[in-house]
Amino acid sequence: MSTTAPATPRSGLPASSLQLSPLGDAFHVFDTTLRDGAQREGITYSVADKIAVATLLDELGVGFIEGGWPGAMPKDTEFFARAAAGELALTSAQLVAFGSTRKAGVRAGDDLQVRALLDSQAPIITLVAKSDVRHVERALRTTLEENLAMVGDTVAYLVGEGRRVFLDCEHFFDGYAHDHDYGIRVAEAAVEAGADVIVMCDTNGGMMPVGLHGVVAEVRDRTGFRLGIHCQDDTGCAVANTIAAVQAGVTHVQCTANGYGERAGNADLFAVLGNLVVKMDLPVLPDGRLSEMVRVSHALAELANIAPDSHQAYVGSSAFAHKAGLHASAIKVDPELYNHLNPEVVGNDMHILITEMAGRASVELKAKEFGIDLAGQPEVVSKVVDTIKAREAAGWSFEAADASFELLLRDEMAAANGEQLAAPFQLESYRVIVENTANTPGAGRSVQSEATVKVHVGGRRVVATAEGNGPVNALDSALRSALAEHLPALAGVELVDYKVRILADHAGTDSVTRVLLASTSTMAAGSPEWTTVGVHTNVVEASWQALVDSLVFALRPSSA
CATH class of the missing domain: 3.20.20.70 (Aldolase class I)
Incomplete structure (x- = not known):
């Protein structure tokens, strides 16, 4: 067999055009x-x-x-x-x-x-x-x-x-x-x-x-x-x-x-x-x-047109995400103890996930991501850890719902100080009707949802009704209509994703459902996109919980 050396390039291009990296x-x-x-x-x-x-x-x-x-x-x-x-x-x-x-x-x-x-x-x-x-x-x-x-x-x-x-x-x-x-x-x-x-x-x-x-x-x-x-x-x-x-x-x-x-x-x-x-x-x-x-x-x-793989090495959003409390405790001392490199080297960042596995260090590190310092507030940390574990046992999941977790955290901080955060609006009731009607012969049927919400906002009782292509869309439209005059910042909020999961521990049509709602806004403070969660045996109520959290999160003070 020949052992001829690689031929000299004969591309006709200047040598400088071949200097493609620091290694030439x-x-x-x-x-x-x-x-x-x-x-x-x-x-x-x-x-x-x-x-x-x-x-x-x-x-x-x-x-x-x-x-x-x-x-x-x-x-x-x-x-x-x-x-x-x-x-x-x-x-x-x-x-x-x-x-x-x-x-x-x-x-x-x-x-x-x-x-x-x-x-x-x-x-x-x-x-x-x-x-x-x-x-x-x-x-x-x-x-x-x-x-x-x-x-x-x-x-x-x-x-x-x-x-x-x-x-x-x-x-x-x-x-x-x-x-x-x-x-x-x-x-x-x-x-x-x-x-x-x-x-x-x-x-x-x-x-x-x-x-x-x-x-x-x-x-x-x-x-x-x-x-x-x-x-x-x-x-x-x-x-x-x-x-x-x-x-x-x-x-x-x-x-x-x-x-x-x-x-x-x-x-x-x-x-x-x-x-x-x-x-x-x-x-x-x-x-x-x-x-x-x-x-x-x-x-x-x-x-x-393919969703990014969140668990992809180096570049996935979860590539430097930590869930276990043991990891968080070590990371609090030195981030390098549980990261194989500084995420910033590849343009990524570290995330602390809040789940039933979370310990005190996880909550403290996650709070820092929101700009909240829990140093010197051990009672708040303990209360949040206990609340998270209890809710996750009931089907809630906060690892993909940072916005709902931040709201929970701020509520617990206020409660520890003997305060209660003022709600931007209060629900009196809501009602959703789904109507399936026949159209002209041969044209099939039309399914339309209608929602009515009654809320108290700005010292007034407001009733609003709206239609939508589904119950959640109708509820969203009715609630926005009721709040628009008093809370104009909500005009820029849009729902960008909606996920429903039937929890494995329950079976049948009366099973517990978990809803994750992703939203974005050009007018809200902080993150351009956020996710909230709701859990209930009624999928509409679970959706309502996530929807309310989404709007409240959008309205939180910019200095928060």
């Missing part, structure tokens, strides 16, 4: 969200979305952005055309086009797909090639020698046209297990033709870290080539496999934002970056960019 061109962070990540079920990017995604990735500081497959996907062709026309201005990254080698029996220059790669004007091309004997013979239905010629001819042609070429060896690890030599021959054909990087792909996602590390190290020793890694997550090991490959010598990692990809997904870009920078001390991002990870991760989730 010594280490590649290669993102394929717009190509491989877009294969996730449920993701459909428009061309405008693709430009927005690429812009965010560039802001993060990745070195390479694979934009798609021009010539095979019309949207990808348009994306590259618009990028070339100036709609995408990259400052850290270079744009990469993805495509396949020439077809069997066709000259590379005559292959329309290969020509489309040149037409994309991308300075870098990633070619995918079969490196598993079984795939060559059964999927491509060609000879092993012709496949090698397809690789060599296509790479040489693109390099000759001034493009830098990376080769994705599809099914490399499965192929290597079957035949230790053929994948190496594919890599040799590519490097001898001018390819810069040989990317070993765990296409089926079946590798484990120890086995993958061994193969990578063996291929490194056999070839001396510059190696890259591309891991799918079918065993849940994509991130671990990627790190194992780096430890074995690869200097090019392919990932997708938030691990998006087909089946179980790909190696998560943010987990890989966090591990490379924080744990392995590899400065693979420009200075100051690591703290952008949370912002970029969540923005990319919005573009994909």
Whole structure:
């Protein structure tokens, strides 16, 4: 086997354009969200979305952005055309086009797909090639020698046209297990033709870290080539496999934002970056960019129309959340005792969750998040802990309802001082009617809710009635109508999420229900979004409790 050193890049680009990180061109962070990540079920990017995604990735500081497959996907062709026309201005990254080698029996220059790669004007091309004997013979239905010629001819042609070429060896690890030599021959054909990087792909996602590390190290020793890694997550090991490959010598990692990809997904870009920078001390991002990870991760989730994973490593909202009182006690002394790094390093922050597991330290730390100092008020802390445990035993949950917890805390503080917080309004009664009426023949039925509320506000008794598309919507509208004149700040409050859960300890239609209500406002003090909770055997009453807490929270003094 040849041990030819990696060919000198012949991209035709100035050397300065290849300085992608503090490591220069010594280490590649290669993102394929717009190509491989877009294969996730449920993701459909428009061309405008693709430009927005690429812009965010560039802001993060990745070195390479694979934009798609021009010539095979019309949207990808348009994306590259618009990028070339100036709609995408990259400052850290270079744009990469993805495509396949020439077809069997066709000259590379005559292959329309290969020509489309040149037409994309991308300075870098990633070619995918079969490196598993079984795939060559059964999927491509060609000879092993012709496949090698397809690789060599296509790479040489693109390099000759001034493009830098990376080769994705599809099914490399499965192929290597079957035949230790053929994948190496594919890599040799590519490097001898001018390819810069040989990317070993765990296409089926079946590798484990120890086995993958061994193969990578063996291929490194056999070839001396510059190696890259591309891991799918079918065993849940994509991130671990990627790190194992780096430890074995690869200097090019392919990932997708938030691990998006087909089946179980790909190696998560943010987990890989966090591990490379924080744990392995590899400065693979420009200075100051690591703290952008949370912002970029969540923005990319919005573009994909997928809710962010709250438990995602490094960037999830719960990545540094602590629930057990034992943890909180230690964190109160030193936050590093239960955090593997300072959350601010990656743009995240620490949260203390209030549940029946909460102890005194949990309550004190959570109060600090609200700007409340409970030092010297042990009776308040004890009362709050006891109240939380009693309520959670009855079905309440405060770990996702910070607003309700803050109101409870302030009530207990006032009570400890012999005071009672003035309520902005008081309920006399409410009534909800749900009417199912027949429309014109053949048009089906219409379901309409109507609510009437009677409240005392500003020294007056106010009665208001409103309709809605459901009982909660009707109650919300009626209550806002009753309070609007006296509490104008509520005009900016909007309900943004509504969740109902039947508690597992109770069964049947008379079960206890818990309602979580998320709200936001442009006029309320403090957090732009907050969540409140209500619990009752009647779902309307549980909703009412959460609704009232939401409005009261919005009205709390800005100095609170």
